[in-house]
Amino acid sequence: MATRYAALLRGINVGGGRKVPMAELRTLMEGLGHDGVRTHLQSGQAVFTAGHGDEESLAAGLSEAIEEHFGFAVDVIVRDHAYLRGIVQACPYPAGELEPRQLHVTYFSAPVTPDRFAGIDPDAYRPEEFSLGDRALYLYAPNGLGRSRLAEHLARPRITKGVVATSRNWNTVLKLVELTGD
Secondary structure, eight states: OOEEEEEESSSOTTBBOOOOHHHHHHHHHHHHOOEEEEETTTTTTEEESSSSSHHHHHHHHHHHHHHHHEEESEEEEEHHHHHHHHHHOOOSSSSSSOOGEEEEEESSSSOGGGGGGTTTTTTGGGTTTTEEETEEEEEEEOOGGGGOOOHHHHHHHHHTTOOOOEEEEEHHHHHHHHHTTO
Protein backbone atom coordinates (compact mmCIF):
# COMPACT_ATOMS: atom_id res chain seq x y z
CA MET A 1 0.00 0.00 0.00
CA ALA A 2 1.29 3.45 -0.91
CA THR A 3 1.87 6.04 1.81
CA ARG A 4 2.05 9.82 1.50
CA TYR A 5 5.14 11.41 3.07
CA ALA A 6 6.79 14.76 3.59
CA ALA A 7 10.54 15.12 3.16
CA LEU A 8 12.09 17.90 5.24
CA LEU A 9 15.46 18.99 3.89
CA ARG A 10 17.70 20.79 6.35
CA GLY A 11 19.61 23.96 5.51
CA ILE A 12 19.08 24.34 1.76
CA ASN A 13 18.46 27.51 -0.25
CA VAL A 14 19.33 29.83 2.63
CA GLY A 15 22.10 32.40 2.69
CA GLY A 16 23.10 31.88 -0.93
CA GLY A 17 24.57 28.41 -0.45
CA ARG A 18 23.52 24.81 -0.95
CA LYS A 19 21.12 25.59 -3.77
CA VAL A 20 18.58 22.91 -4.58
CA PRO A 21 16.16 24.06 -7.29
CA MET A 22 12.73 22.62 -6.54
CA ALA A 23 12.12 21.48 -10.14
CA GLU A 24 15.36 19.47 -10.01
CA LEU A 25 14.43 18.04 -6.63
CA ARG A 26 11.06 16.88 -7.99
CA THR A 27 12.74 15.22 -10.97
CA LEU A 28 15.31 13.58 -8.70
CA MET A 29 12.60 12.21 -6.41
CA GLU A 30 10.57 10.91 -9.34
CA GLY A 31 13.75 9.15 -10.51
CA LEU A 32 13.82 7.37 -7.14
CA GLY A 33 10.40 5.92 -7.98
CA HIS A 34 8.29 8.30 -5.92
CA ASP A 35 4.89 9.38 -7.21
CA GLY A 36 2.88 12.57 -6.81
CA VAL A 37 5.96 14.61 -5.95
CA ARG A 38 5.22 18.22 -5.02
CA THR A 39 7.41 20.83 -3.38
CA HIS A 40 6.37 23.57 -1.01
CA LEU A 41 8.24 26.87 -0.96
CA GLN A 42 11.96 26.99 -1.67
CA SER A 43 13.10 26.15 1.84
CA GLY A 44 13.17 22.38 1.66
CA GLN A 45 9.82 20.63 1.79
CA ALA A 46 8.62 18.00 -0.63
CA VAL A 47 5.71 15.62 -0.44
CA PHE A 48 5.51 12.30 -2.26
CA THR A 49 3.92 8.88 -2.33
CA ALA A 50 5.98 5.73 -1.89
CA GLY A 51 4.84 2.14 -1.94
CA HIS A 52 7.97 0.77 -0.32
CA GLY A 53 10.45 1.59 2.44
CA ASP A 54 10.10 3.27 5.80
CA GLU A 55 10.81 6.80 6.95
CA GLU A 56 14.47 6.16 7.72
CA SER A 57 15.29 4.30 4.49
CA LEU A 58 13.40 6.86 2.40
CA ALA A 59 15.29 9.71 4.10
CA ALA A 60 18.64 7.97 3.61
CA GLY A 61 17.89 7.26 -0.06
CA LEU A 62 16.89 10.83 -0.76
CA SER A 63 19.88 12.25 1.12
CA GLU A 64 22.25 10.00 -0.83
CA ALA A 65 20.65 10.95 -4.16
CA ILE A 66 20.86 14.67 -3.34
CA GLU A 67 24.55 14.39 -2.48
CA GLU A 68 25.26 12.46 -5.66
CA HIS A 69 23.29 14.88 -7.85
CA PHE A 70 24.12 18.25 -6.25
CA GLY A 71 27.56 17.48 -4.79
CA PHE A 72 26.86 18.28 -1.14
CA ALA A 73 25.28 16.47 1.78
CA VAL A 74 21.80 17.40 2.96
CA ASP A 75 20.17 15.98 6.07
CA VAL A 76 16.65 14.73 5.36
CA ILE A 77 13.83 13.75 7.69
CA VAL A 78 10.85 11.89 6.23
CA ARG A 79 7.52 11.69 8.07
CA ASP A 80 4.16 10.27 7.02
CA HIS A 81 0.79 11.99 7.06
CA ALA A 82 -0.41 10.30 10.27
CA TYR A 83 2.67 11.49 12.17
CA LEU A 84 2.38 15.05 10.84
CA ARG A 85 -1.33 15.19 11.70
CA GLY A 86 -0.51 13.86 15.19
CA ILE A 87 2.02 16.66 15.71
CA VAL A 88 -0.69 19.24 14.99
CA GLN A 89 -3.22 17.50 17.22
CA ALA A 90 -0.75 17.19 20.12
CA CYS A 91 0.35 20.84 20.06
CA PRO A 92 0.42 22.03 23.68
CA TYR A 93 -0.06 25.68 22.70
CA PRO A 94 -3.26 27.41 21.51
CA ALA A 95 -2.17 27.46 17.87
CA GLY A 96 -5.46 28.90 16.65
CA GLU A 97 -5.02 31.94 18.89
CA LEU A 98 -1.40 32.64 17.91
CA GLU A 99 0.19 34.19 14.88
CA PRO A 100 1.87 31.43 12.86
CA ARG A 101 5.26 33.17 13.21
CA GLN A 102 5.02 32.65 16.98
CA LEU A 103 4.84 28.87 16.87
CA HIS A 104 7.42 26.49 15.42
CA VAL A 105 8.06 22.78 15.40
CA THR A 106 11.54 21.30 15.34
CA TYR A 107 11.46 17.79 13.93
CA PHE A 108 14.11 15.35 15.13
CA SER A 109 15.38 12.31 13.27
CA ALA A 110 15.07 10.21 16.44
CA PRO A 111 13.37 10.43 19.82
CA VAL A 112 14.87 12.92 22.27
CA THR A 113 14.49 12.74 26.02
CA PRO A 114 13.94 15.57 28.50
CA ASP A 115 17.42 15.08 30.00
CA ARG A 116 18.89 16.56 26.80
CA PHE A 117 17.23 19.87 27.81
CA ALA A 118 17.84 19.64 31.56
CA GLY A 119 20.38 22.49 31.55
CA ILE A 120 17.87 25.00 30.21
CA ASP A 121 16.24 27.21 32.83
CA PRO A 122 12.76 27.90 31.40
CA ASP A 123 12.33 31.03 33.54
CA ALA A 124 15.40 32.63 31.94
CA TYR A 125 13.63 32.75 28.56
CA ARG A 126 10.06 33.74 29.48
CA PRO A 127 7.72 34.47 27.82
CA GLU A 128 9.25 32.01 25.34
CA GLU A 129 8.55 28.35 26.03
CA PHE A 130 9.18 24.93 24.58
CA SER A 131 7.59 21.54 24.98
CA LEU A 132 8.65 18.10 23.77
CA GLY A 133 6.50 15.89 21.58
CA ASP A 134 7.00 12.73 19.55
CA ARG A 135 10.38 13.26 17.87
CA ALA A 136 9.55 16.95 17.92
CA LEU A 137 9.89 20.11 19.94
CA TYR A 138 7.25 22.84 19.98
CA LEU A 139 8.62 26.36 20.40
CA TYR A 140 6.45 29.30 21.37
CA ALA A 141 8.36 32.47 20.49
CA PRO A 142 5.98 35.45 20.82
CA ASN A 143 8.38 37.82 19.06
CA GLY A 144 9.19 35.40 16.25
CA LEU A 145 12.03 32.98 15.64
CA GLY A 146 14.49 35.63 14.47
CA ARG A 147 14.41 37.34 17.87
CA SER A 148 14.21 34.22 19.98
CA ARG A 149 17.01 33.71 22.50
CA LEU A 150 15.53 30.32 23.38
CA ALA A 151 15.61 29.14 19.74
CA GLU A 152 19.28 30.08 19.58
CA HIS A 153 19.97 28.06 22.72
CA LEU A 154 17.96 25.06 21.50
CA ALA A 155 19.98 24.95 18.26
CA ARG A 156 23.32 24.56 20.02
CA PRO A 157 25.33 21.44 19.13
CA ARG A 158 25.12 20.14 22.70
CA ILE A 159 21.34 19.98 22.36
CA THR A 160 21.20 18.56 18.82
CA LYS A 161 24.16 16.19 19.09
CA GLY A 162 23.47 12.84 17.48
CA VAL A 163 20.18 13.80 15.82
CA VAL A 164 19.14 15.72 12.76
CA ALA A 165 16.94 18.67 13.72
CA THR A 166 15.05 20.95 11.36
CA SER A 167 12.44 23.58 12.22
CA ARG A 168 9.31 24.76 10.45
CA ASN A 169 6.88 27.56 11.27
CA TRP A 170 3.28 26.71 12.06
CA ASN A 171 2.01 27.68 8.59
CA THR A 172 4.38 25.14 7.04
CA VAL A 173 3.49 22.52 9.66
CA LEU A 174 -0.18 22.88 8.69
CA LYS A 175 0.55 22.94 4.96
CA LEU A 176 2.51 19.69 5.16
CA VAL A 177 -0.45 17.99 6.85
CA GLU A 178 -2.69 19.28 4.06
CA LEU A 179 -0.32 18.25 1.25
CA THR A 180 0.32 14.77 2.62
CA GLY A 181 -3.41 14.25 3.12
CA ASP A 182 -4.11 14.48 -0.62
